Amino acid sequence: MxxxxxxxxxxxxxxxxxxxxxxxxxxxxxxxxxxxxxxxxxxxxxxxxxxxxxxxxxxxxxxxxxxxxxxxxxxxxxxxxxxxxxxxxxxxxxxxxxxxxxxxxxxxxxxxxxxxxxxxxxxxxxYFMQPVESLLRRYDLYRGSHIQRIDHFNLHVPDVQSAFDYYKQLGFRCSEYTVTSSPDKQLWAAWLYRKPTIHDVALTNGTGPRLHHLGFWVSEAQDILHTCDRFAAAGQNMAIERGPGRHGVSNAFFLYLRDPDDFRIELYTCDYFTGDPDFEPMRWTVDDPRRGTFWGHIAPVSWFEESSLVKGLDGKPAQLQLASLKERPMTVI
Known part of the structure; x- marks a missing residue:
């Protein structure tokens, strides 16, 4: 447990x-x-x-x-x-x-x-960063995907349990988590938050340290559908890696894109409030087909295998360690 x-x-x-x-x-x-x-x-x-x-x-x-x-x-x-x-x-x-x-x-x-x-x-x-004008109500300036704010970081880590224990020490709370199949039921992924939504950080089993994706919040699902049309019309449909769809974990409506350097960007909306003091996290198993995509769609292999390098203290890519857990679900987070 x-x-x-x-x-x-x-x-x-x-x-x-x-x-x-x-x-x-x-x-x-x-x-x-x-x-x-x-x-x-x-x-x-x-x-x-x-x-x-x-x-x-x-x-x-x-x-x-x-x-x-x-x-x-x-x-x-x-x-x-x-x-x-x-x-x-x-x-x-x-x-x-x-x-x-x-x-x-x-x-x-x-x-x-x-x-x-x-x-x-x-x-x-x-603590301090220079304040700027919020353009929330400047609808006349809205362009592209209508991104409102940054939402979360998703990280590939070789040992999710040790990373989870570390983030607990920082005061992060858990909203949802995934364990491997019986009988061992080891921690495979976890969603951790400070603001009262699903997560500020997600920890995913995989070779690491690597950045899996950056998540950005949009106001409604229609913004995500519009993004798909916009990328396709611009001849950039190959940048669409996964989605649109709805996650089981988080309940969020999502779209994953790859930028010119293959950084993965998620557009994300429709998750839920986690701010109550007695909030209890939800548990999933890695083989539950509703977990990654609530509608049951299978994610591409790239979603499991590919992530971005991270800089080490010497300015070069940090040395990688292989994932400690070998089990991989049919669908993904």
């Missing part, structure tokens, strides 16, 4: 806040994220573009930076106050993790804490 008891640490992580991707062709990436998906450009420099959704009030939720190898640079979470950065630094130092304070390394940000976490990802924590 999985222990999902909530642990409340002395620091308060608010939500998944932004990610930075290293892309090999910034102009091709801009065509995908700005002209097709319709993300808003907050700021553009020679080698980096900062983007956000229409609802967002902070400078950026996605940064695209030119580089020689496509990989995740870092993930970032916002905390509730500047003092909590100090508490997090102390926590990671006690864990024996590399810790570094950064200043003005991203446009719109001042001080932040960067660590390499026990799962092998470079993770940033911050």
């Amino acid at each position: 999985l222990d999902t008891t909530w642990i409340q640490p002395p620091f308060d992580i608010v939500r998944a806040a932004h990610a930075e991707l290293i892309v090999t062709d910034l102009q091709r990436a801009k065509e995908f994220y700005v002209h097709l998906l319709g993300l808003v450009v907050s700021e553009e420099r020679q080698n980096v573009i900062y983007l956000r959704g229409y609802e967002e009030r902070l400078h950026h939720s996605l940064a695209l930076r030119q580089g020689p190898v496509a990989m995740l640079d870092h993930l970032a979470f916002r905390v509730a106050s500047p003092e909590h950065l100090v508490l997090l630094a102390r926590f990671y130092e006690q864990q024996g993790c590399p810790v570094r304070w950064v200043q003005n390394e991203e446009e719109g940000m001042e001080q932040a804490l960067r660590v390499q976490d026990p799962c092998g990802f470079i993770v940033e924590f911050f």
